[in-house]
Amino acid sequence: QSGPASEIVYGHRGMSLEEDLNVTNRYYIETDQAVIYKKPTPIQIVHVDYPKRSAAKITEAYFRRASTTDYNGIYRGRYIDFEAKETTHENYIPLKNFHRHQVEHMKRIKRHGGIGFIIVKFTKRSEIFLLDADYLAAAWDESLNGGRKSIPKRIFQDHGSLIPQKYLPRVDYLQNVCEVYF
Amino acid sequence: QSGPASEIVYGHRGMSLEEDLNVTNRYYIETDQAVIYKKPTPIQIVHVDYPKRSAAKITEAYFRRASTTDYNGIYRGRYIDFEAKETTHENYIPLKNFHRHQVEHMKRIKRHGGIGFIIVKFTKRSEIFLLDADYLAAAWDESLNGGRKSIPKRIFQDHGSLIPQKYLPRVDYLQNVCEVYF
Ligand SMILES: [Mg+2]
Ligand SMILES: [Mg+2]
Numbered sequence: 001q002s003g004p005a006s007e008i009v010y011g012h013r014g015m016s017l018e019e020d021l022n023v024t025n026r027y028y029i030e031t032d033q034a035v036i037y038k039k040p041t042p043i044q045i046v047h048v049d050y051p052k053r054s055a056a057k058i059t060e061a062y063f064r065r066a067s068t069t070d071y072n073g074i075y076r077g078r079y080i081d082f083e084a085k086e087t088t089h090e091n092y093i094p095l096k097n098f099h100r101h102q103v104e105h106m107k108r109i110k111r112h113g114g115i116g117f118i119i120v121k122f123t124k125r126s127e128i129f130l131l132d133a134d135y136l137a138a139a140w141d142e143s144l145n146g147g148r149k150s151i152p153k154r155i156f157q158d159h160g161s162l163i164p165q166k167y168l169p170r171v172d173y174l175q176n177v178c179e180v181y182f
Numbered sequence: 183q184s185g186p187a188s189e190i191v192y193g194h195r196g197m198s199l200e201e202d203l204n205v206t207n208r209y210y211i212e213t214d215q216a217v218i219y220k221k222p223t224p225i226q227i228v229h230v231d232y233p234k235r236s237a238a239k240i241t242e243a244y245f246r247r248a249s250t251t252d253y254n255g256i257y258r259g260r261y262i263d264f265e266a267k268e269t270t271h272e273n274y275i276p277l278k279n280f281h282r283h284q285v286e287h288m289k290r291i292k293r294h295g296g297i298g299f300i301i302v303k304f305t306k307r308s309e310i311f312l313l314d315a316d317y318l319a320a321a322w323d324e325s326l327n328g329g330r331k332s333i334p335k336r337i338f339q340d341h342g343s344l345i346p347q348k349y350l351p352r353v354d355y356l357q358n359v360c361e362v363y364f
Binding site for chain 2: 029032034035037039040041042043055056057058059060061062063067068072073074075076077078079081105108109111112113114
């Protein structure tokens with residue numbers, strides 16, 4: 001081990017996966033390793049006030065469902081695209097955590113030569129896995145044909161890869177991307 | 183000419199560039215040519231009401247400045263990133279249409295092997311150009327050293343490429359991307 005940056009600290013319980021990924025992505029940008037961002041939450045704006053001497057104020061708006069995944073960007077010249085989810089279930093993640101548009105989006109990305117995956121945190125044991133989008137797509141398609149409505153943790157263990165959790169970066173998923181896709 | 187899809191219709195005055203690009207990007211997705219989206223506008227949410235039997239309602243929120251460009255995605259296996267702007271000036275676009283973070287973002291994208299450019303519409307003559315992000319970066323850096331605070335249209339004519347405007351897709355910038363980057 002070479003100092004705090006490579007120290008593995010299992011835990012950060014209480015930190016949401018999204019928060020950890022945002023800090024991680026900022027670290028990747030600052031260290032010039034990758035340029036990956038979370039997209040803003042899509043909002044349907046209904047009413048805006050424009051006060052005389054201050055900033056425009058949105059007074060009525062609603063959350064919209066995203067038609068794509070939450071994260072995308074570039075790493076080592078490749079287009080990267082993923083969705084991140086937490087599950088409190090010990091042995092599976094329900095497919096209802098994902099939306100049809102997201103699954104279709106990831107299929108498109110892969111067809112066009114991009115790297116697409118999901119990052120899933122099993123919060124009970126604080127384990128975070130990267131799993132290629134093909135496995136999500138397969139589980140999704142099977143569920144439409146009467147198959148199970150979830151992805152078992154076994155799939156993540158057998159076909160995904162466990163993401164190292166450290167002090168900095170917190171969720172070092174680019175290590176996994178490197179191993180799996182390069 | 184082979185029918186309406188390839189008919190060049192200069193104009194669409196009244197249509198904003200953003201609207202034209204959204205329709206164009208939808209067309210690219212439907213025809214499976216590329217997967218490029220506009221990112222949602224970033225919003226700072228201050229207050230949300232959660233009514234009993236209806237959707238969560240945002241009652242106080244503010245617009246935030248984007249730290250990246252508005253559009254990104256994948257085309258022929260390459261990461262694509264751009265910002266789109268209109269100018270009413272006949273012979274230049276002021277640099278204040280762009281933000282420092284956007285220029286830095288585009289420099290990063292190019293350094294990591296992505297394709298980065300701006301799309302600028304000169305509304306007076308309804309001409310739309312694609313210009314590689316390097317020219318924006320150069321103009322930006324010169325302006326910081328006392329140079330002019332705008333990019334002359336001449337730069338677009340000499341180093342950019344004129345985007346064909348058609349019925350479908352309206353602003354066919356992938357033709358230009360093909361010519362310039364592939
Ligand atoms: Mg999401
Ligand atoms: Mg913008």
